[in-house]
Amino acid sequence: MLKTIRHPLRTLLLHVEAVFDRAFGPHWNPIRQLGTLAFFLFWVCAVSGIYVFILFETTVAGAFASVEYMTREQWYLGGIMRSLHRYSSDAMVVVMVLHMGREFVLDRYRGARWFSWLIGVPTIWFLYMSGISGYWLVWDQLAQYVAIASMEWLDWLGIFGEPVATNFLTPDSLSDRFFSLLVFIHIFVPLFLLFTMWIHVLRVTQPKINPPRGLAAGTLVMLVALSLVWPAVSHEPADLAVVPASLNLDWFYLPFYLLFDAWGGRTLWGLAVGVSVLLAAMPWLPPLRRSKAARVALDKCNGCRRCFADCPFGAITMEARSDSLPFEQEAVVDTDACARCGICVGACPVSTPFQRAGGLVTAIDLPDFALGHVRDLTERGLRALASEPADGGRRVMVFGCDHGARVGDLEQSGVAVVSLPCIGMLPPSFIDYALSRGAADGVVITGCRDGGCYQRFGVRWTQERLEGMRDPYLRSRVPRQRIRTLWAAPTDAAKLEEEVQTFRFWLRGLEDDHSPPPPEAALAPESVE
Amino acid sequence: MENTFTSVLFYLVPILIFGPLFFMILWFVGLRDIIIVPPAVKEQRRREREEAGKLAALKVRKRRGGRFTTREGAGLSPLAWTGQGVAYLLFAGLVGYLSSAPDYLYFDPGDALIKLSLSHPGKRKVACRRRTRKELAELPPNMRAPLKCPRERWPVEIELRLDGKVLYRGLRKPAGLAGDGASSFYEKFPVAAGVHRFAVRLGESGQAGGSDYVLDEEVRLAPSQVLIVGFRSDAGRLFLK
Ligand code: HEM
Ligand code: SF4
Ligand code: SF4
Numbered sequence: 001m002l003k004t005i006r007h008p009l010r011t012l013l014l015h016v017e018a019v020f021d022r023a024f025g026p027h028w029n030p031i032r033q034l035g036t037l038a039f040f041l042f043w044v045c046a047v048s049g050i051y052v053f054i055l056f057e058t059t060v061a062g063a064f065a066s067v068e069y070m071t072r073e074q075w076y077l078g079g080i081m082r083s084l085h086r087y088s089s090d091a092m093v094v095v096m097v098l099h100m101g102r103e104f105v106l107d108r109y110r111g112a113r114w115f116s117w118l119i120g121v122p123t124i125w126f127l128y129m130s131g132i133s134g135y136w137l138v139w140d141q142l143a144q145y146v147a148i149a150s151m152e153w154l155d156w157l158g159i160f161g162e163p164v165a166t167n168f169l170t171p172d173s174l175s176d177r178f179f180s181l182l183v184f185i186h187i188f189v190p191l192f193l194l195f196t197m198w199i200h201v202l203r204v205t206q207p208k209i210n211p212p213r214g215l216a217a218g219t220l221v222m223l224v225a226l227s228l229v230w231p232a233v234s235h236e237p238a239d240l241a242v243v244p245a246s247l248n249l250d251w252f253y254l255p256f257y258l259l260f261d262a263w264g265g266r267t268l269w270g271l272a273v274g275v276s277v278l279l280a281a282m283p284w285l286p287p288l289r290r291s292k293a294a295r296v297a298l299d300k301c302n303g304c305r306r307c308f309a310d311c312p313f314g315a316i317t318m319e320a321r322s323d324s325l326p327f328e329q330e331a332v333v334d335t336d337a338c339a340r341c342g343i344c345v346g347a348c349p350v351s352t353p354f355q356r357a358g359g360l361v362t363a364i365d366l367p368d369f370a371l372g373h374v375r376d377l378t379e380r381g382l383r384a385l386a387s388e389p390a391d392g393g394r395r396v397m398v399f400g401c402d403h404g405a406r407v408g409d410l411e412q413s414g415v416a417v418v419s420l421p422c423i424g425m426l427p428p429s430f431i432d433y434a435l436s437r438g439a440a441d442g443v444v445i446t447g448c449r450d451g452g453c454y455q456r457f458g459v460r461w462t463q464e465r466l467e468g469m470r471d472p473y474l475r476s477r478v479p480r481q482r483i484r485t486l487w488a489a490p491t492d493a494a495k496l497e498e499e500v501q502t503f504r505f506w507l508r509g510l511e512d513d514h515s516p517p518p519p520e521a522a523l524a525p526e527s528v529e
Numbered sequence: 530m531e532n533t534f535t536s537v538l539f540y541l542v543p544i545l546i547f548g549p550l551f552f553m554i555l556w557f558v559g560l561r562d563i564i565i566v567p568p569a570v571k572e573q574r575r576r577e578r579e580e581a582g583k584l585a586a587l588k589v590r591k592r593r594g595g596r597f598t599t600r601e602g603a604g605l606s607p608l609a610w611t612g613q614g615v616a617y618l619l620f621a622g623l624v625g626y627l628s629s630a631p632d633y634l635y636f637d638p639g640d641a642l643i644k645l646s647l648s649h650p651g652k653r654k655v656a657c658r659r660r661t662r663k664e665l666a667e668l669p670p671n672m673r674a675p676l677k678c679p680r681e682r683w684p685v686e687i688e689l690r691l692d693g694k695v696l697y698r699g700l701r702k703p704a705g706l707a708g709d710g711a712s713s714f715y716e717k718f719p720v721a722a723g724v725h726r727f728a729v730r731l732g733e734s735g736q737a738g739g740s741d742y743v744l745d746e747e748v749r750l751a752p753s754q755v756l757i758v759g760f761r762s763d764a765g766r767l768f769l770k
Binding site: 020022023024025030053054058086087090091094145152155161162163165166169170180183184187206218219221222223225226229230232233240241242243244245246247248249250251252258261305309318 | 537539540544572574576605609610612613615616617618620621623624625627628629630631632633634635636637638640641642644646648704705710711713715753754755757759770
C-alpha cells in the first residue's frame, strides 16, 4: 500500500530534483538542502525576532502601537525586520513540510533513522506553537481571534478550573500580566524548538547543518526583497467588545483554526494527537524489513578502523580486543543503529574477491547479502559475458545499487549486472577482479544521483576510493579508462542505458585505434559535496 | 527607552535564573545520556578533521591529474541563473501571498455574538451545622472548629431564552475533585443584530428548573457586537454587558 503511494511520489520528486539541479547545480540544489534551509531560516527568524523585541512593548495598551511604529515610522529597519521575522517563519513551515515529505518519499525514516524522525514530531509542535504564539503579540484583530480560539481549544481539555478564554472576555478583563505570559510563551517555545532541532541531528554522523553559502545568500536576498515589496502589516487594533468579521489568515500557521471553527475542540484535538501518534509510530509500522545487521568475523578483523571511519550511521565502534590476536582493537556493530548498507564491507581491507575458491570470508559482512554472494553474482555475470556480443560493442560489467537507477533492466548481450544494497559496499578490488578475468572489457559503477545517496555516503566514499583519496584504493595496475562512474536516480534509467551503450562502443574504439579522450559523460561522473 | 530596558530585564533575569536550573534538571533526568556524544563518534569526528587536511592536499593533486573531474566551481549558464531567479520568485510569491491571503470570513458582519460566560458556585449540598460537644471532643485539638461544613456543592443550571425561544439550557458540575468548586459556563451564540429580549435564569440549589437568579431585559445589539451574559458575584446578580 505504502509503496503505491510512495512510488509515483518518488518519481515526481526525482524529476523535480533534476530540474532544480539544472538551475542550481547539484551543490546548491534546495531540494537536497531542506533540513539545512530550515536551520538557516531559524537563525534569520531569531535575529530579526531579537530586533523586533527590542522595539516591542509588552503591554496590552502599547503592543499594537509599538508594532505599528516599526512598520510605518521605522519601515527601513524595524519594518524589514518584522517582515523578515514573519516570512522566515512561514518559509520554515514550507521547508519543514517538504523536508519531512522527502524523507518519507525516499523511505528514509525507518531503521537506523528512527531517532531523527521521532524527534521530528515534537519539532513540528514546537514550530507551530512558536508561530501561533507570535501572532498573539501584535494585538490586532487577528491576534484577538487567534488568542481566543487558542484558549478555547485549550479549555476543551478542561484542565483549568475556570476557562482561560475568560481572560479575553472584555477589554478590561485582559491584564498586562496575562499578556506578558503570552510574550513569555513566544520566547521560550522557540528555545525549545531550537533544542529539539539540535537533538534531531545529534545522532546523525557528520550532519549538514548549514546550507551552502550560495543558497543561503539567495534565500536571504529573496526574503529581504519580499519584505520590501510586500511588508507584513497588522489588522485593525484588537477590540474585545467587537468580533472581527474578515481575517487575513496566515495559511501556513493558522489553517487549523478553520477546522476548529468548523469541527470544534474535540475533533481538532483528536486529529492533532492522532496524526502525531501516527507520525511518531511510522518508523515501526509494517512492512518491516528485518534483514540482519552487519556482523564482524573477529578472527579476520585486524582493527584497522576503516569500517568505523566509513559507516554513515555511526553504527560501528572500535573496542578493546576481546580475543588473543595481537591487535589493539576490534570493530563492534551496534545492531540497532546499523542500516544494513554494507558500506563497511566495502571499506574493509580483508574484503577481496582474490581469495581461495570456496567460502569467501571477510572481516565484516552482511549475513543476508554476503560478499561471497556478491562474488558469486559477479562470477555468474562474467560467465554470461564470455560469449562475444553480436552488435560489435564491447562487454561491460555493471555494479549498481538497489536505490539508484535499476540496473536489472540493463542486462542484455554484452552487459552483465550486479546490484548491491549500496554501491559503497563494493570493494574496489572487485573492479580489478572483473577486468583481470578477461571476460569484461569495461566496468560501470553506478549508484544514487549526485548528492542523493540513500545510504548518505556510499557514492562519496566510492568516488574517493577510486580517486585514491580513501582506503581501500583501486590498484594502480587497473586501466582507469575502462571504468565509468555514472550516478543515476531511478528516473534516469533510460539515460543510464544510453551511457552504458555509448561506453561499450567507445571501448571498441579504444581497441581499434590509439584511444581518443574519453567522452564527457552526461550523467555527471564526478564527486559529490 | 526605560520601558524597553525594564522589559528586556523582565525576560532576561528569569531566563538566566530558571534556564540553567531547568536545564540541569533535564540533564540529570536523562538528557545527559542523549546528548553526550559517544566517544566513538567523537573519535570519528577527530579523525575526519585530520583526514580533511590530507584529503584537501590530495584533491588538489588529483584534480591536476584530471581523471575524475569535479563540477565544483564549474560555472552555471545564464539560463540556469535565470532559473534560480524564477524559483526564488515563485517561492517568495507563495510565502508572501499565503501569509495573509486569501481572506477568511470568520463572522457574518450582520450578526452579533452572545457569549455566556460565568462562573458560579452552586449551593452546598448539606448546610453547615454546629458540631455537638461530643463530636468536638473526638477531634484533635487543632481541628475543633465549631461549624461542620461538608464541601460538596450542587451543579448549576442555566437557561438562556432569546425572544421567548430557548437558546441554551445546560447543567454544569462543580469543579474540583471534592466537587466543591464553581461551575463554569462558556458558550457562544451568533445572532442577528437588532433588538432582542433576553430571559436568563440560574438555578443553584439542585432542583431542575430552579430559578434562584433571573434576568429579563431587552437589548439592542449592534452588528459585530460582543454581548456578555455573566454573573456579578459582588452584587449577586446576573448581568448583560
Ligand atoms: C524545523 C524542523 C527541522 C529541521 C531544522 C531539520 C533538520 C534536519 C537536518 C539538518 C538533517 C540532517 C541532514 C543530513 O545531514 O543528512 C535532518 C535529517 C532528517 N530529518 Fe529533519 N529537520 C526538521 C524537521 C523534521 C521533521 C518534522 C521530520 C519528520 C517527522 C524530520 C525527519 C528527518 C529524518 C528522517 C532525517 C534523516 C536522518 C538520517 O538521514 O539519518 N525532520 N533534518
Ligand atoms: S552495514 Fe556497516 S556501514 Fe552500513 S550501517 Fe551497518 S555497520 Fe554501518
Ligand atoms: S575494516 Fe575490517 S579489518 Fe578493519 S576494523 Fe573493520 S572489520 Fe576489522
